[in-house]
Amino acid sequence: MATLTECNLLPELLVAPRPAAWEPVRKAAETALEGQELPTTKHEDWKYTDLKSLRETHFVPGQYRKVDIKERILPEARGTRLVFVNGHFDPPCSNISALPSGVRMLRLASASEAAGALGSLATPEGSDVFTNLNTARFTDGAYIFVPKNIHVEPVLHVLFVSDQEGAQPTCSLPRLLVVLERGATLNLVEEYWGHGCTLTNSVTEVLVREGAELVHERIQRESPEAFHFSSLRARLDRDARYISRTISLGARFSRQAPHIVLADEGTELTLDGLALLGENQLADTHSFIDHTKPHGTSRQLHKAIVDGKARAVFNGRIFVRPGAQQTDAQQQSRNLLLSEEAQVDTKPELEIFADDVKCAHGAAVGQLDPEELFYLQSRGLNLSTAQNLLTYGFAADLLARIPVASLRRQLRQAVMARTNAQDLASMA
Amino acid sequence: MNSSLQQVTSQEYKYGFVTDIESDSAPPGLSEDTIRFISAKKGEPDWLLAFRLKAYRHWLTMKEPAWANVHYEKPDFQKIVYYSAPKQKTPKYQSMAEVDPELIRTFEKLGVPLNEQKALAGVAVDVVFDSVSVTTTYKEKLSEVGIIFGSFSDAVREHPELVKKYLGSVVPFSDNFYAALNSAVFTDGSFCFIPKGVTCPMDLSTYFRINNKESGQFERTLIVAEEGASVNYLEGCTAPQFDTNQLHAAVVELVALDDASIKYSTVQNWYAGDKNGVGGIFNFVTKRGLCKGRNSKISWTQVETGSAITWKYPGCLLVGENSIGEFYSVALTNHQQQADTGTKMIHIGKNTKSTIISKGISAGNSSNSYRGLVKVMPKAEGARNFSQCDSMLIGAKCSANTFPYIEVQNKSAKVEHEATTSKIGEEQLFYFQQRGIPAEDAISMIINGFCKDVFRELPMEFAVEATKLLSLKLEGSVG
Numbered sequence: 001m002a003t004l005t006e007c008n009l010l011p012e013l014l015v016a017p018r019p020a021a022w023e024p025v026r027k028a029a030e031t032a033l034e035g036q037e038l039p040t041t042k043h044e045d046w047k048y049t050d051l052k053s054l055r056e057t058h059f060v061p062g063q064y065r066k067v068d069i070k071e072r073i074l075p076e077a078r079g080t081r082l083v084f085v086n087g088h089f090d091p092p093c094s095n096i097s098a099l100p101s102g103v104r105m106l107r108l109a110s111a112s113e114a115a116g117a118l119g120s121l122a123t124p125e126g127s128d129v130f131t132n133l134n135t136a137r138f139t140d141g142a143y144i145f146v147p148k149n150i151h152v153e154p155v156l157h158v159l160f161v162s163d164q165e166g167a168q169p170t171c172s173l174p175r176l177l178v179v180l181e182r183g184a185t186l187n188l189v190e191e192y193w194g195h196g197c198t199l200t201n202s203v204t205e206v207l208v209r210e211g212a213e214l215v216h217e218r219i220q221r222e223s224p225e226a227f228h229f230s231s232l233r234a235r236l237d238r239d240a241r242y243i244s245r246t247i248s249l250g251a252r253f254s255r256q257a258p259h260i261v262l263a264d265e266g267t268e269l270t271l272d273g274l275a276l277l278g279e280n281q282l283a284d285t286h287s288f289i290d291h292t293k294p295h296g297t298s299r300q301l302h303k304a305i306v307d308g309k310a311r312a313v314f315n316g317r318i319f320v321r322p323g324a325q326q327t328d329a330q331q332q333s334r335n336l337l338l339s340e341e342a343q344v345d346t347k348p349e350l351e352i353f354a355d356d357v358k359c360a361h362g363a364a365v366g367q368l369d370p371e372e373l374f375y376l377q378s379r380g381l382n383l384s385t386a387q388n389l390l391t392y393g394f395a396a397d398l399l400a401r402i403p404v405a406s407l408r409r410q411l412r413q414a415v416m417a418r419t420n421a422q423d424l425a426s427m428a
Numbered sequence: 429m430n431s432s433l434q435q436v437t438s439q440e441y442k443y444g445f446v447t448d449i450e451s452d453s454a455p456p457g458l459s460e461d462t463i464r465f466i467s468a469k470k471g472e473p474d475w476l477l478a479f480r481l482k483a484y485r486h487w488l489t490m491k492e493p494a495w496a497n498v499h500y501e502k503p504d505f506q507k508i509v510y511y512s513a514p515k516q517k518t519p520k521y522q523s524m525a526e527v528d529p530e531l532i533r534t535f536e537k538l539g540v541p542l543n544e545q546k547a548l549a550g551v552a553v554d555v556v557f558d559s560v561s562v563t564t565t566y567k568e569k570l571s572e573v574g575i576i577f578g579s580f581s582d583a584v585r586e587h588p589e590l591v592k593k594y595l596g597s598v599v600p601f602s603d604n605f606y607a608a609l610n611s612a613v614f615t616d617g618s619f620c621f622i623p624k625g626v627t628c629p630m631d632l633s634t635y636f637r638i639n640n641k642e643s644g645q646f647e648r649t650l651i652v653a654e655e656g657a658s659v660n661y662l663e664g665c666t667a668p669q670f671d672t673n674q675l676h677a678a679v680v681e682l683v684a685l686d687d688a689s690i691k692y693s694t695v696q697n698w699y700a701g702d703k704n705g706v707g708g709i710f711n712f713v714t715k716r717g718l719c720k721g722r723n724s725k726i727s728w729t730q731v732e733t734g735s736a737i738t739w740k741y742p743g744c745l746l747v748g749e750n751s752i753g754e755f756y757s758v759a760l761t762n763h764q765q766q767a768d769t770g771t772k773m774i775h776i777g778k779n780t781k782s783t784i785i786s787k788g789i790s791a792g793n794s795s796n797s798y799r800g801l802v803k804v805m806p807k808a809e810g811a812r813n814f815s816q817c818d819s820m821l822i823g824a825k826c827s828a829n830t831f832p833y834i835e836v837q838n839k840s841a842k843v844e845h846e847a848t849t850s851k852i853g854e855e856q857l858f859y860f861q862q863r864g865i866p867a868e869d870a871i872s873m874i875i876n877g878f879c880k881d882v883f884r885e886l887p888m889e890f891a892v893e894a895t896k897l898l899s900l901k902l903e904g905s906v907g
Contacts, residue, residue, distance in 0.1 A: 337839035355821035
């Protein structure tokens with residue numbers, strides 16, 4: 001078993017300057033790391049995901065460099081955008097000119113008020129090695145704060161760019177902290193994008209206070225050589241509503257680990273995921289939905305389209321604590337296998353300690369339905385067009401739920417390109 | 429907890445009585461000497477002793493598994509008595525009159541139709557009483573059609589070539605911790621061989637019963653169905669009440685060749701410990717069927733209501749083309765019981781199919797987990813699986829968990845899994861009651877409806893027993 005230092009996961013970053021207010025949580029994470037190792041496939045949580053290639057790559061901390069983000073610009077978020085390159089704040093690309101008054105959107109390093117909330121969800125004692133590595137060594141990130149009863153009109157866009165410079169693979173530790181006060185509402189896009197062989201190990205913490213509502217798109221479009229680890233920790237207070245959608249298109253190796261705590265009564269969670277995989281990509285989603293109080297509702301839909309020699313892993317855990325009566329939890333894992341060598345490992349888990357609940361989960365792995373293909377062919381579409389249309393259709397319902405029009409369009413195009421369905425653009 | 433639930437809680441184990449028979453036991457403890465003692469005692473051939481020793485040496489290198497969702501005090505393997513046989517008054521019984529009358533009374537209490545007249549009830553019973561097969565009925569009638577059905581020891585003596593060929597072929601001694609232990613120290617069990625083209629004329633059945641205090645029971649069952657053969661096998665269990673935990677680590681191996689079918693049904697009602705979780709059986713069982721031939725079929729049906737800890741995953745290796753694996757299960761836990769049970773369906777051959785229907789009912793402080801694996805290997809073209817796992821919770825202190833593992837490596841495979849969790853609806857109960865049906869009966873009917881998909885897979889007499897068992901165990905749990 002390899003220790004962290006053997007894997008060269010960035011001891012250099014320890015000496016980088018940071019605000020003094022981060023020290024307690026940073027130190028605690030550093031201490032927690034001492035007892036932690038990079039997991040192997042012998043760990044139940046990493047059974048299907050071998051970190052061998054990560055272990056064999058030597059990464060150096062990524063430096064700031066100028067990047068062109070033109071194609072990533074969302075018209076809905078022209079004046080409400082923060083950009084980070086290799087973990088460093090990028091002032092020329094960022095633009096917060098249209099930020100409504102009272103709403104805070106800035107880099108963490110200059111948000112002194114954020115320190116207390118940092119690591120309050122991704123606690124060092126309750127986190128895995130990747131999350132703790134981020135907490136211990138991250139240098140900057142984004143902070144978003146919406147005050148009481150403010151409905152934020154524009155979409156907020158946080159873009160993390162990973163860009164390899166030179167021959168050496170680079171690494172970054174992006175961090176995002178989102179706090180919605182009572183009754184606030186927000187549409188947020190968190191996007192990861194990059195070039196070259198990079199390692200992105202991000203941690204996002206989300207606090208949705210009483211009656212607040214957050215719609216959170218999480219887009220992963222890293223380069224085909226990249227490694228991407230993303231930990232999402234969220235807490236929902238009373239009557240809070242949280243919609244989180246993760247779309248994974250890039251990275252050779254990615255792992256999404258959302259951990260959502262429904263901390264009070266009457267909360268509502270939607271946790272959707274789509275992974276589009278080809279060649280030798282691996283996408284792993286390990287989610288944990290924790291129902292702790294009565295009258296919580298959760299809906300999870302996870303889809304994977306797997307082509308080439310790719311592998312999709314899903315492990316969705318729903319936990320209903322004692323006393324969380326009237327919980328209504330539903331989970332679906334749907335997987336489409338397109339090639340002989342593609343592979344899917346899925347494991348939806350229910351652990352229920354309350355009797356008056358409605359919980360259901362389902363998992364399905366299959367291929368395109370021959371009857372549906374036949375139907376389309378009988379209408380004059382050739383076989384490959386029919387296949388592409390159905391494959392696109394499999395993903396389309398999740399994409400259709402994205403409220404940000406420009407992003408929805410972008411992703412539809414990306415999915416069409418990947419499913420060879422460009423010629424269908426006119427139909428979509 | 430309401431009063432009627434408490435009523436159920438205080439219900440004593442119905443089959444808890446101990447028969448006083450002198451045992452011919454090995455001293456407690458496990459070593460190569462113990463194994464040699466067992467082997468010598470049973471007059472086994474050298475190859476079997478070698479098999480045991482190999483398994484024992486491998487077992488020494490293994491760790492007790494900890495991944496299951498159960499919590500218990502690990503058994504002390506040096507305190508277990510690995511061999512105990514009822515003392516025989518003559519070398520071999522010639523007739524029923526010679527059998528220890530104490531023993532016969534036990535069987536009568538258990539309702540085993542031992543003598544000829546009772547056997548006319550239609551079931552041939554190979555009675556395993558504390559590890560040694562005492563008598564076998566209907567053996568002759570079965571041997572007329574070429575079926576070999578008897579104790580494992582007899583099979584080793586009379587058909588060593590068959591035992592040697594199939595022993596460990598489905599569950600190798602290195603399979604897991606408890607299978608290795610069993611392979612080293614198994615004392616007896618059942619052996620069944622259905623030759624080519626024969627449909628077994630009656631349901632075969634075994635009663636297992638753990639009777640000697642401190643004696644772990646390590647049964648070994650091997651069933652082979654040759655080309656075109658078919659058999660129904662029933663296994664029923666009850667055990668007397670004890671305060672120390674008893675370990676039961678059985679191994680069951682089934683082999684089905686071309687066009688053969690084996691149906692294996694179990695009703696398990698071992699002592700589950702008292703309401704505080706003291707005592708009870710540890711049931712760590714490895715059951716696996718090999719669908720070796722084309723169009724072969726293996727079907728597992730189980731009703732698990734007993735044991736303090738259950739750790740059991742009857743599975744099928746679907747190797748033959750078009751072979752079928754089935755798993756139907758009702759697992760009921762109450763008080764402090766813990767069950768981690770499910771199945772493994774490994775699709776290896778083309779067009780293999782599997783069905784999994786699992787119903788879990790938890791009450792009291794119990795924990796009930798379904799853990800299943802559906803694996804489709806790259807060459808399993810056209811594999812198909814359907815799984816349904818439903819859980820029902822009765823009371824706010826129990827838990828129900830579902831851990832289905834799905835691993836698919838072939839794109840033409842179609843795998844579906846569904847699971848739901850619910851409780852008995854107040855509206856359902858109200859409907860029954862306003863029609864004049866008391867709550868007790870209503871619950872019994874709802875539970876039976878919930879388990880119907882499994883019960884109808886059971887042979888008639890088992891279905892009746894299972895229905896009664898569930899009603900008994902859950903009487904008045906909701907109201």
